Amino acid sequence: MRLTAEDLTTRARIRDAAIGLFGRDGFGPATVRAVASAAGVSPGLVIHHFGSKAGLREACDQHVLAQTASQGREKTDPATARQLIQDYLNHPDQYADEIAYIRRSLGDESEAGDAFFDAVVRQTQDIIEAGIAAGTIRDFGDVRSTAVVVASNSLSMLMLGRHLSRALGADVTEPHGIGPELLRQLTIPALDIYTNGFYADSRFLDAARDALQQDTINQGREHAP
Amino acid sequence: MRLTAEDLTTRARIRDAAIGLFGRDGFGPATVRAVASAAGVSPGLVIHHFGSKAGLREACDQHVLAQTASQGREKTDPATARQLIQDYLNHPDQYADEIAYIRRSLGDESEAGDAFFDAVVRQTQDIIEAGIAAGTIRDFGDVRSTAVVVASNSLSMLMLGRHLSRALGADVTEPHGIGPELLRQLTIPALDIYTNGFYADSRFLDAARDALQQDTINQGREHAP
DNA sequence: CCAGCGATTGAACAAGTGTTTAGTGTATGA
DNA sequence: TCATACACTAAACACTTGTTCAATCGCTGG
Numbered sequence: 001m002r003l004t005a006e007d008l009t010t011r012a013r014i015r016d017a018a019i020g021l022f023g024r025d026g027f028g029p030a031t032v033r034a035v036a037s038a039a040g041v042s043p044g045l046v047i048h049h050f051g052s053k054a055g056l057r058e059a060c061d062q063h064v065l066a067q068t069a070s071q072g073r074e075k076t077d078p079a080t081a082r083q084l085i086q087d088y089l090n091h092p093d094q095y096a097d098e099i100a101y102i103r104r105s106l107g108d109e110s111e112a113g114d115a116f117f118d119a120v121v122r123q124t125q126d127i128i129e130a131g132i133a134a135g136t137i138r139d140f141g142d143v144r145s146t147a148v149v150v151a152s153n154s155l156s157m158l159m160l161g162r163h164l165s166r167a168l169g170a171d172v173t174e175p176h177g178i179g180p181e182l183l184r185q186l187t188i189p190a191l192d193i194y195t196n197g198f199y200a201d202s203r204f205l206d207a208a209r210d211a212l213q214q215d216t217i218n219q220g221r222e223h224a225p
Numbered sequence: 226m227r228l229t230a231e232d233l234t235t236r237a238r239i240r241d242a243a244i245g246l247f248g249r250d251g252f253g254p255a256t257v258r259a260v261a262s263a264a265g266v267s268p269g270l271v272i273h274h275f276g277s278k279a280g281l282r283e284a285c286d287q288h289v290l291a292q293t294a295s296q297g298r299e300k301t302d303p304a305t306a307r308q309l310i311q312d313y314l315n316h317p318d319q320y321a322d323e324i325a326y327i328r329r330s331l332g333d334e335s336e337a338g339d340a341f342f343d344a345v346v347r348q349t350q351d352i353i354e355a356g357i358a359a360g361t362i363r364d365f366g367d368v369r370s371t372a373v374v375v376a377s378n379s380l381s382m383l384m385l386g387r388h389l390s391r392a393l394g395a396d397v398t399e400p401h402g403i404g405p406e407l408l409r410q411l412t413i414p415a416l417d418i419y420t421n422g423f424y425a426d427s428r429f430l431d432a433a434r435d436a437l438q439q440d441t442i443n444q445g446r447e448h449a450p
Numbered sequence: 451c452c453a454g455c456g457a458t459t460g461a462a463c464a465a466g467t468g469t470t471t472a473g474t475g476t477a478t479g480a
Numbered sequence: 481t482c483a484t485a486c487a488c489t490a491a492a493c494a495c496t497t498g499t500t501c502a503a504t505c506g507c508t509g510g
Binding site: 024025027028029042053080103104106107109113114117118121131135136137138140142143144145146148150152153155156157159160162163166167168184185186187189190191192194195196197198199200201202203204205206208209213 | 250253307323328331334338339342343346356360361362363366369373374378382388393409412414415416417418420421425426428430433436450
């Protein structure tokens with residue numbers, strides 16, 4: 001649940017407007033004047049409150065990070081996770097700005113993006129380890145690398161939401177978000193792969209193992225210029 | 226094989242410098258002056274050759290798209306694909322600029338990025354259909370959606386390369402590229418999931434099917450404000 | 451030989467950028 | 481009540497941006 005009313009302090013209003021514009025246009029192209037205009041204040045006031053455009057960004061980073069961290073902490077619990085997804089499916093617009101901002105943070109090189117990605121990997125690894133203990137998830141050799149792969153796959157929906165929408169024929173009114181019907185359309189194929197696998201047998205896996213073995217042996221020769 | 230020598234026309238040199246800077250800094254932040262300086266020419270000449278900064282970008286889009294299209298066309302053939310990957314593993318630097326540029330194109334909303342994503346999905350779908358016919362890939366209900374999911378997962382390595390490197394402890398000298406040793410480290414877990422699945426049984430898949438069924442029934446009520 | 455043409459440059463321009471500054475209210479606390 | 485502090489604005493500043501323009505340089509065709 002979020003507060004949507006406009007009983008925010010001016011500083012918070014500016015920050016939220018900045019999150020929206022930074023997420024939509026990127027940190028570079030979004031201007032202080034545009035942020036000020038969106039917040040209904042003068043450009044000077046933005047600087048007065050945040051010192052500089054970089055300071056404004058830092059405040060946005062911290063806020064979005066804190067917001068998502070407080071939601072993500074309980075995500076290991078399946079029931080809470082389900083409720084969170086349900087909440088998003090019912091009110092996707094309330095999360096749109098933050099999601100767009102995170103997408104930009106992951107794309108730019110920013111400390112906030114780094115922290116967010118690391119948090120997702122950490123939680124994924126927790127979930128995997130709990131799942132292995134409970135017998136619901138297969139036991140892997142390298143849990144860490146597996147967690148990175150799974151986290152990366154999950155975040156690809158966030159990074160490529162716009163293209164997923166296009167490819168599956170949804171209306172692209174929302175520039176980048178991923179709507180409820182789209183999420184529904186992708187859930188089954190994704191879970192199907194995660195449950196029954198993608199390849200029919202271990203041919204490719206064995207071939208890759210062989211190739212990597214061979215590549216490691218030949219590494220000194222092949223990598224020489 | 227690419228030509229690395231400097232026997233390029235000035236126009237091509239400017240274009241290549243622009244691809245490098247657009248990929249590294251983004252289309253907005255990268256300036257005409259920086260491109261001109263990187264190419265060793267005056268800013269006016271950039272405009273003289275391409276009309277405007279937007280024209281320069283269009284030329285970069287077309288060039289990168291043509292470059293990747295010519296390589297991707299034969300990717301359905303497994304042998305060629307393997308050779309392409311080998312080539313990349315041995316000379317990753319030669320592809321770095323184009324990869325960074327594609328990453329930015331996929332993140333911005335650009336026609337080139339759209340075309341690239343669609344091409345990847347199309348080829349993925351071709352590979353899946355050929356694999357199903359050959360018996361190497363499982364037969365899915367919805368090939369199209371599956372192709373979108375697989376393509377999205379594959380491209381996540383491109384979009385999040387920087388974070389994958391960080392998470393797996395590689396040196397982050399290259400800002401976003403994904404190095405050979407990193408690719409080696411991720412191949413086995415990814416193929417393991419694609420071969421043996423991620424979940425131990427179909428519990429999650431069944432639960433999702435039930436949830437979506439129920440959500441569809443309740444959709445009218447739950448989505449109301 | 452030379453007229454012409456494209457490549458190329460340096461300087462300038464107008465617009466937009468982040469930021470500063472001086473000034474105006476408007477509270478709050480002594 | 482008055483002075484201090486703070487939120488806030490309008491205007492200006494210095495700088496960067498994309499783009500234009502006049503003027504060269506170097507070649508090539510007649």
